[in-house]
Amino acid sequence: xxxxxxxxxxxxxxxxxxxxxxxxxxxxxxxxxxxxxxxxxxxxxxxxxxxxxxxxxxxxxxxxxxxxxxxxxxxxxxxxxxxxxxxxxxxxxxxxxxxxxxxxxxxxxxxxxxxxxxxxxxxxxxxxxxxxxxxxxxxxxxxxxxxxxxxxxxxxxxxxxxxxxxxxxxxxxxxxxxxxxxxxxxxxxxxxxxxxxxxxxxxxxxxxxxxxxxxxxxxxxxxxxxxxxxxxxxxxxxxxxxxxxxxxxxxxxxxxxxxxxxxxxxxxxxxxxxxxxxxxxxxxxxxxxxxxxxxxxxxxxxxxxxxxxxxxxxxxxxxxxxxxxxxxxxxxxxxxxxxxxxxxxxxxx
Ligand code: MRU
Numbered sequence: 001x002x003x004x005x006x007x008x009x010x011x012x013x014x015x016x017x018x019x020x021x022x023x024x025x026x027x028x029x030x031x032x033x034x035x036x037x038x039x040x041x042x043x044x045x046x047x048x049x050x051x052x053x054x055x056x057x058x059x060x061x062x063x064x065x066x067x068x069x070x071x072x073x074x075x076x077x078x079x080x081x082x083x084x085x086x087x088x089x090x091x092x093x094x095x096x097x098x099x100x101x102x103x104x105x106x107x108x109x110x111x112x113x114x115x116x117x118x119x120x121x122x123x124x125x126x127x128x129x130x131x132x133x134x135x136x137x138x139x140x141x142x143x144x145x146x147x148x149x150x151x152x153x154x155x156x157x158x159x160x161x162x163x164x165x166x167x168x169x170x171x172x173x174x175x176x177x178x179x180x181x182x183x184x185x186x187x188x189x190x191x192x193x194x195x196x197x198x199x200x201x202x203x204x205x206x207x208x209x210x211x212x213x214x215x216x217x218x219x220x221x222x223x224x225x226x227x228x229x230x231x232x233x234x235x236x237x238x239x240x241x242x243x244x245x246x247x248x249x250x251x252x253x254x255x256x257x258x259x260x261x262x263x264x265x266x267x268x269x270x271x272x273x274x275x276x277x278x279x280x281x282x283x284x285x286x287x288x289x290x291x292x293x294x295x296x297x298x299x300x301x302x303x304x305x306x307x308x309x310x311x312x313x314x315x316x317x318x319x320x321x322x323x324x325x326x327x328x329x330x331x332x333x334x335x336x337x338x339x340x341x342x343x344x345x346x347x348x349x
Contacts, residue, residue: 150229152229183210185227
């Protein structure tokens with residue numbers, strides 16, 4: 001199945017066109033953001049989501065800011081403030097700020113140069129995903145016995161969360177194309193059930209055999225020996241390998257450590273944050289309480305109930321067997337610093 005593009009630049013407007021992930025899998029609909037304010041709103045509502053996708057949107061958003069600035073006659077200070085607001089629209093995934101920063105040096109050269117830079121960044125993300133998926137697949141096949149590999153995955157890390165192919169789901173796809181994939185257990189994953197609505201939709205489109213399970217089932221699935229490996233994505237990887245990812249990832253890692261099942265983080269090098277020493281320095285986004293207290297339009301908690309709704313958790317490096325990127329694989333128990341692979345990061349766009 002050819003998926004619609006997660007994000008795109010449209011000369012009409014111009015606008016940043018986003019596949020509306022809040023409507024999937026029920027409807028395939030698009031949101032055209034004509035202003036940076038509309039783009040920030042879409043980012044916060046999770047119309048577009050996933051760290052690499054947010055990086056691409058950050059880069060395209062700078063182009064959109066220039067177009068809006070030229071149209072509205074903004075001062076340089078207003079343009080800078082608008083780009084800063086975009087850069088910090090969500091706090092945990094480092095890729096959003098990274099995408100903005102990658103194209104910012106091109107700003108004096110104008111819209112065509114920034115847009116070209118954003119397009120190079122998007123193409124590089126797809127190439128990175130395909131390469132890291134190959135590396136991750138090799139790492140797994142070197143270690144997992146048996147003809148077919150049963151995989152547990154959490155959150156969504158496919159084409160929707162990136163620009164194409166995917167990170168953890170890219171490895172799943174690569175295992176599948178090599179005929180080595182068994183069954184995929186997809187955790188349903190809050191917020192907004194990105195596992196059951198998005199990951200399952202992508203797996204179904206590929207004809208991959210999967211089961212959606214509630215997040216609370218993951219530990220017993222692992223303990224019962226039903227999975228050979230757990231693979232997750234990442235929103236920010238600190239210098240020591242501590243990894244922020246979707247809430248519930250830590251529970252999967254703990255269960256894997258107890259059961260002796262490999263736990264792998266798959267992410268492009270753009271998700272490495274060498275300025276943050278450990279996971280303690282990672283800001284965890286708190287989402288609206290209503291996401292927990294409501295189920296669609298229905299209220300599912302007593303009147304006056306409050307909710308605690310962190311969107312991410314941090315898995316300590318000691319629980320991670322491998323961090324797989326396009327520029328190398330680090331086994332944090334052996335190397336306590338991911339700088340080594342980051343040093344090989346491709347140059348700026
Ligand atoms: O809140 P989201 O949907 O933006 O968070 C996404 C995730 O947690 C993904 O797993 C992560 O960004 C990796 S995306 C390849």
